[in-house]
Amino acid sequence: MRAALAADPRRRQIDIAAEQSALRLRNLDAERLPQLAAAGQAQYQSDVPRVPLALPNVRVPSPPHDTYDAHAEAQLSLLDPTRAARRGAERAQLAETQAGVRASLFALRQEVVESFFAAAALDARHATLAATLVELEARLRDAVVRVRGGAALPSDTASIAATLLQRRQDLLQADADRRAALARLAELTDAAPDTNAPLALPDLAAAAARARASLDSVRARPEYAQLEATRERLARQAELQTARERPQISAFARAGYGRPGLNPLATAFDTYWLGGVQLRWTPWTWGTAAREREAITLQREVVDANEAALTRQLRRAVEGDLATIDRVAATMALDDGIVALREGVERETRARLGEGVVTAAEYASREAELLAARLARDEHRVALAAARARFLTTLGLEIP
Template sequence: MKRIFVWAVGMCAVCGTVSAQLTLEECYRAARENYPLVRQFDLIERTKDFTVENAAKGYFPQLSFSGKASYQSDVTKMPFSIPGVEFGLDNDQYQLVLELNQTVWDGGVVRNRKEEARAKSDVQKGQLEVNLYALNDRVNQLFFGMLLIDAQLAQNALLQAQLARNHGQVSACMQQGVANQADLDAVAVEQLNARQTESELRVNRKAYAEVLGLLTGRKGIDAERLVKPSVTVEPLEENRRPELSLYESQRQQLSVQEKGLTARYMPKLGVFAQGAYGDPGLNMLKGGFEPYYIAGVRLSWNISDLYTRKNDKRLLAASRDDIDVQEAVFRLNNRMETAQQWRTVEKIDTLMKNDDELIRLRTNIRKSAEAKVANGTLTVTEMLREVTAEDQAKQTKALHEIQRLQALYDIKYTMNH
């Protein structure tokens, strides 16, 4: 019954009467949804849709209007003359033209522009995912910091319960003449120290909760009970970090740009129709304003793009090599960080092997000290030293448990398991 009572005191010290629970996964999800940067996903998608839609309009008929007025120093003249007939043209000429162009084949330019818009969108989303993924590490630090404080509060409650029993024991010893007021005061001092530690821990927990609340957009986190997560991580699991997807998206973007180089120097085929009103008209020998039209097929080929094509491809190859280097550096750093994190887990596992035995021995020593105080063969100060040592052993075990759990989640974060 005493053990049940002490356990209940410890749990109440941490949880109070609140039944609300908060998991680490809920914090991940809330932090992502609450972070202002997440709204850029919609902006990127809308920008891509607008760009693709605009590119598709490259196949729409293109209508243009132009006008021209000119004065020429000389005009076309007949090499012969006919008496009574004049064929001379005016030196001033005027023209209004409405032209309709329809692309038949553009060498793949429009299609490439659509692909470039989608590839650019994928790169932007990939970079955004990398930025948002970093939130998980911040959540981990805050969440496990609060878990550690909760464990310390639970142990502090057990310590206060133990000191309360010691206070009653010393009071009984005073009545029997084997202890004095100074001994009782020594226990009271330790009780005050324990209560001060509790107050400090609660202030620290509230500070952690406030920051986590700002990050996740949740209110009242300080009143919620954190659920200790369970995790299993295999040493050889595949790396699924968003940075790797970003590198792949960047390579895909370069491939699309390389296709664009080919599309740029391909010939273009289209049809056109012109309706005009000018002086002179198509009949150069007839003066005055006249309407006319022209329709036909147009083939154009801008070979000047070939001048820079080789260097453009070299630039794309250099960019691709740069991405390869960045990925290689990231993977190397990632492997080194993961190896160090696994060594941390192994070190904690080694330390935890002795935690239970240390607690058992410290508990036996503390009980023996209490018995000696009751018999008058040990001072209260010496007994309190053993009580503190037992408490420290239990706190160390709680610390190791949280540290190991956090180390495993650090590995999950590093590899995105």
Template sequence: MNRILYLIAILFALPMVAQQSITLQECYDLVTTNYPIAKQSQLFKQQNNLDLEVISKAKLPQLDLSAQATYQSDVISIPIPNTSIEPLNKDQYRATLSVNQLIYNGGIINTSSQVKNAQLQTQQKQVEVSLYQLKQKVNELYFSIILLEKKKQLLTEKQTQLQAQLKEVKSGVNNGILLPSSDKVLEAELLKIDQEFSEINSNKLSLIDNLSSLTGTLLNQETSFIIPLTQTTINDEINRPELDLFQLKKEEINLSEALIKKQNSPKLVGFATGGYGNPGLNMLDNSFQTFYTVGVKINWNVFDWNINKKQRESLAINKDLVETELETFKLNTNIERNNYQKEIKKISDLIKIDTNIIALRKTVLNATESQLRNGVITTSAYITELTNLNEAENSLATHQIQFELAKANYNITSGN
């Protein structure tokens, strides 16, 4: 008996477990984690590690192995009679192993690594910006779904009210108080409501599918979308990730400029070469010999026709371009924020008017219901007043959702 009761309890609990709810903030977090472009951040990190490894290899000794065999049409001869010096062979052979070790290059390697790290930060911040900009798309889908749910709720209330009136009207028709066709008008209106339910469900399913794709998580018609009570703080501050992106771009340009300056620095390299060949370093010894050379060398591009200077001037222009992009972004963001502030104020005023309209419409509908039961008005007149009330309630619901959407968009635009 206890086992049966336990199974029954599980069966009743299943729908509750299956019931899923989600918040707007959770949708933001899911987009940040699951949207395909989010994977790029880690890919950029892996790529940067490889690039840094390649750059660091320049500090290690560089080995160069070469071998050659040649035949010459003529060789050096010493025109001194009665000497034992033999002329060189026309076929000559040589194999060498050279080692070059960078000693000093003006800090190019370290600066190159800094440039690569700056590029990584810029790339990762760009990914963050792209993900952040998806939040407004999430807002549109999320609040549209909530609005459809509210419309469905109001439509259900209208359906319930019509069904109740239909019973009374049929009773009135049977008693000869109302015209025989009065109930048919209400039945037709109920069929129209069924059509509206179908349209709402279809639109809602489409929006849910889009939000599921965007967040990378499974949502369905049974998912409960929690209405957020958004708080807005009106101030002049902007905390968008784009501001960090512009700053990182400028830092990357500064490091690139420093790298270019170091390109003309003197480079000191130590080298050693060992080999085996015929002839060796002693050109007068016509035999196979081992040999080696060691030393240091310096390279310094003293004059580059102002190439370095022009490259730095080009980077300075890039820095100015970033600055203009920053100013443009701030200007457009402030315009957008001002528009949302005005929209929030406008919708707030509309909600107050909606509330008054609904109160009046309910008063009129109550009077109409009494008139319908007494046969004073037709069912069409009653449906007109009921529809007017439903439209007023829909208007209020729409404005309430738009109010929350405008506040959410304001926060996203401000970076709150």
């Protein structure tokens, strides 16, 4: 299961989201440093200020109509209540994004479960058919001996040989289906399984029983983590909205060269500088902050509704698996008895075939009934393990 999740290309999105968030957090850290800028301007204005004073032999200069300014400025944030809140919101956004990726990857776990147990069912079918072939080959050898001794007809040999060929066809089909299932499983896990080794069914009885006993309290699905991450993001957004209503203080400085400088009546180019502290506060926002908080509260209600809907959906989804577990478990209690009875009938028919009392066709019918009983037992055994695995996977629990 972990191999399939690790091999999925979408898992890279988790690391990409973390890298993106780290870059944005570095940008927030950079806001603590002085922000530097440079600007320049040249303009011509139609009028300039004049001194309304006329003195004999005194000429009061008037500023030029064309002005020029080039300056560099620096600004340093001294108090910004939103910075910590924005960092918290960014981390919450990252957690929500990563939780969303994990939720999207969850469907892969269900696909792996289906592929594994499909291969396991074919594996069990292959083993049963192979054992049946060995038995039929022995019966065919006995029939050939009897025909040569005049104790049986050639049709008896033909009947057993035809049944043997049919079982070989079944085995070839099971082999092909098994290889296809293993190839699908290998594609999911990005690892080549051993096609010669039988697949071992996990013992999930205890895990399924524990999960069933605590069904109402299980919250292991990644969608629950995603919803919780959404709640955390909304909480951080509410904190950020509150922080934006608090005062912000910054220091600034500016140095430049132009005409005029800081003296508006000057007619020559001059250097200048200035500095100070700036306060920015918007206590009155015409209700926008309150509406934003109300929108966040409504979004929390949406999250709560989605969580309740998810819980009900999962409860409906596992009902089928629970019914399958109960049905197959009850059926399996009868399988061994059915197989034992069929084996007894097959042994008796085999003995009667050796005595020439029954035909090979009748023996082939009894052998087919025994094979069907054995295949049904194998199918039920795999189906029970598969139903338990689906039940655990639907709840989001790990398969031991």
